[in-house]
Amino acid sequence: MTSIFAVLTALLLAPCEAAPAKDQCVICHATMGDAHQAILKSFSRDIHREVGLSCSSCHGGDSSSDDPGKAMSAEEGFIGAPTKAETPKFCGKCHSDPATMKKYNPSLPVDQEVKYFTSIHGKRLQAGDAKVAVCTNCHTAHSIRPAKDPSSTVYSKNIPQTCGKCHSDAKLMASYKLPADQVAKYTGSVHGRALLEKGDTAAPVCNTCHGNHGAVPPGVENIGHVCGMCHAHNEEFFEAGPMAKAWKKRKFHICATCHDHHDIKHPTSELLSTGDGICRKCHPSDSRQVKAAGIMKAKLDEISDSYLAAEKSIQAAEEKGLDMAEARDLWDGARMSLFQSKTSVHTFRPEKVAEAASPGIEATLKARRSADEAVREFGQRRVGLGIASLFLTLLALGLYLKVRDLESGQS
Amino acid sequence: MKTLYDAGLDWLDERLQVRKAMEWASHKSVPVHQGSFFYYAGGVCLFIFGLQVFTGILLLMYYRVGADSSYESVRYISSKVAYGWLIRSVHSWAANIMVLFVFIHMFSVFLMKAFRKPRELTWVTGCALLGLTMAFGFSGYLLPWNELAFFATKVGTDIIGQVPAAGPWLLKFVRGGEEVTGATLSRFFGLHVAVLPALLSLTVGIHLAFVQIQGMAHEKEAPKTMPFFPNFFLRDAVLWLLVLNAIAILAVFFPWELGRKADALASAPAGIKPEWYFLAQYQFLKLLPARILLIPGELWGIIVLNGAGVLWLLAPFWEAALPDSMKDGAVKLVGWGGIAGLAAMTLWGHLS
Known part of the structure; x- marks a missing residue:
């Protein structure tokens, strides 16, 4: 089985267009045991192999010679397997050029x-x-x-x-x-x-x-920039806010202090809880900072609840086959407001959070009203249908009785 | 003392001889037998056509044709216009039920052999009405300009392009260009609200005139008859009311969805299928291999389907030419075979 694989590998690798017509490295190493064959097998899918490079492109030597002494001689530029210390330069030969x-x-x-x-x-x-x-x-x-x-x-x-x-x-x-x-x-x-x-x-x-x-590892000084690559506004608000200077002085990690680093959890408004929120790690419960956190938490909860309630109402309407495109647009717009209000927490100013949240709250309330109204109207449709259906059925019954009456007279 | 009714009738009679027409109508009768029930199917088609004209006119008041406005206006009708959702839903459901009744009417006429001499031309005009009804369905389906409609029209019109020689020209003519675009939408709109209503009204007029001239067909001498006015007409009206009731229930409980707006650059939604009344043909075409004897399978399909259509249209003529002993058997075989084939292919298409 091993030898079949060796022959197949040799066949697979040997006739490659960009590689030498006869790759003696492959031919010999394919017969040299499992470790060598495993290397040949993995190299058959290697990107270097795909672009036409062969063993000798990295390891040097003369791949056309079937004389191992000549093929792997220093004269032919054979390097062999680099040590760990040699590896960066070994790869850098090409990758740095x-x-x-x-x-x-x-x-x-x-x-x-x-x-x-x-x-x-x-x-x-x-x-x-x-x-x-x-x-x-x-x-x-x-x-x-x-x-x-x-x-x-x-x-x-x-x-x-x-x-x-x-x-x-x-x-x-x-x-x-x-x-x-x-x-x-x-x-x-x-x-x-x-x-x-x-x-x-x-x-x-x-x-x-x-x-x-x-x-x-990002240092204390620059961790904010690292997170700020994606969370740009959070960093911007934090840096411009009242906490940045104090944190830097105390050498606090800008983001990781509240959010941790490898174990970053989805932030919820509970981080701002006046009871056991993150702010309480430093600020006493009766401080104005914790009170501000409480106000911000209330605003975040308001927009989140309103957002979820609107979604529920819209879904209920859509399940009835009602067209909720307009309410969905409002709801989508509110999502931006929801994100912005969460981001605004990094200003540590409750009025900024309220400012970001209010368009979203307004939009979700409007969307919810519209969806609830549509559901109410849907209910009325059934009442209307019931009345119309009853009228049509009675009319049909009346006509049928008339026909029967007529036909009994005719017979 | 004359009643107001008599006075009005006299006034009209002096000018239009309406009493003569009433006299004629009072003698009009309908045979009563086991299959009499199927006589009502034609009347239901006529009633739904009237309903479609009425709801169609109402929809026209808000519908704005165009790739940038069709979808938006239908959405507006469904969500903003008072009872717009009802009118649109009734129009869509009624269209489907009309096609269903056209099929019931057609197959019942065929199986009751009502196409036989002297009613060959009534049959031919009926076949024309079937074609016009299907064209109504196909053209109307595109008008909301939603994703499903767009791709169904693309697939449907692609088939026209397979016609030998004239295919590419026909495709361009139907689409108003190489692709399904706003130009196709305008064409289909014109067809749906002007050309087809005119043609269908005219053909229905001729079809009804033939029926009046020849009377209702019945295979053997019916043991008894019933007066058309008022008996049959009132019975017709009862069924119309029941059908209207059914359409209203469907419209309220299953409002016709609008879906997403057509996007020519988007990929076709998975499992896209035509409306049920085109499903049998679609499934048949789908089953054919890519090539049969070097000719594209789809072309074979078109030839077979068109051939079947022509045979169906000419049924009164080839049936008359058959030996007497074979006539009834042939009608039964073709009629029931046609129903079973269409039903099976439709079901297969639906499930696959």
Whole structure:
């Protein structure tokens, strides 16, 4: 079976158009046991193979020679398998060279290697730590697929698992005094659920916040900017608000203090609860800040309740086959207001929250009235139908009796 | 002392000889036998046509044809105009029920052999009315300019394009261009509210005139008859009221949906099917392989369907040419076979 596979692999790989007509690397290694065959099998689907590169493109040597001594000689430029420390430069040979990359994928950046050495991984590697991740740890060595390919280890939905290979390894992480629960926390977070459960590939994943090749943990100073890449208004409101200066002074994480970082939950108005809300972590219950939080919470609850009630009414009307397009438009518009009012919480000013919420509350009330009115009218339709139907039936019955009367007279 | 009725009648009689017409009508009779019930189907078609004209005129008051206004105006009719939803729903339901009764009328006439001499031309005009009714349905279906209508019209008119030689020209003529666009909508609107009502009114007039001249057909000498006025007419009216009642119930409990606006760039919704009265033909075309003897399967389908239509139209003529011993059997076979075939294909189309 193994030898059949070896022959098939050799046949599959050998006649590739861009590869040399006779790839001696493949021919020999296909006969050299399972580990070699596994490499050949995975490389058959590798993006490098697809663009016409062969073993010798990376590992050097003369792939046309059937003499192993000659094919894998230093004279022929044979490099062999790079060590971990050599790997970034090994890949960077092509990936850091714009002229080479332009031939295969002009849109691909060529700064990965430079960025890598700015990352924690890169810096530790330079310091002689061979346990850190290099190119092949994330991308694999011989099964590399483009990041947009769902089978790629760096496809957005696969990234938590890829990073988790090391970062969920408690023993390994303990040696760096790092927690190993980030992936588990992320999986249950609002972002993780969006990506992994709903399949929303626009949801942020590890590298969205940490960077990929230049991966470093965002510091206290810049975490707001990292979250602000997507939550721009939240950052803008917070930075312009009364809390920013005090938080910076106390070195609080701008977003993570209230929302956590890997374990970010869907924020509800309960965060503003005057009882056990997040504000109570610092402010006493009778402070004006907690009172302000209470007012903001009440406004958020009002728009949320109104929004949900309107949806319920619209659905009830639609289930009866009634056209609720106008009410739906109002309701859709209110959703924007709902988001804006939630975002406005980051100003920490109740009047700003009320200002953002009021058009939405008004729109949802209007939509709800319109839907309820339509349902009421629908009920009246049945009453109307009942009366009309009774009239038509009586008329038909009257005519029928008339005919019978007429015909009994005729007979 | 003359009553007001008699005085009015005298006034009209002096000018239009209405008493002569009444005298003629009073002698008009309808045979009474086992199948008499089916005589009412034609009257129901006529009644629903009147209902369609009435509701259609009301809809016309608000409907604005155009790719940018048709959908919006129908939405306005359904949601804003007082009783607009009722009128639209009645119009849509009545259209379907009218087609149903046209089929009942046609098959009952066929199976009662009422197409035989001297009623060949009545049959031919009836077939023309069937075609006009189907054309009414097809053209009216597009007018709300919603997603379903758009794609059903696209598929339906694509079939016209398969006609050999003249196909591309016919397709362009029907659509008003290469694709189903606002131009198609304008054409269908013109057809639906002007051309077809005129043609159908004229054909119905001729059809009714033939019926009046020839009287109701009955296979054998009916043992008894009933006067058309008032007996049959009143019985007709009872059925009309019941049909109207049924349409009103359907309109209230199952208001006709509008769906989403047509979007030429969107992909066709999954499981799209034509209206039920085109479903049998659609299913038949769907079953054909891509090519039969190097000729596109769809073209074969069109040939077969048109051939069947021509045979149906010419039924009084080929049936008359058959030996006497075969006539009744042939009518039964073709009639019941046609009903079973149409019903089976429609059901298959509906379920698949």
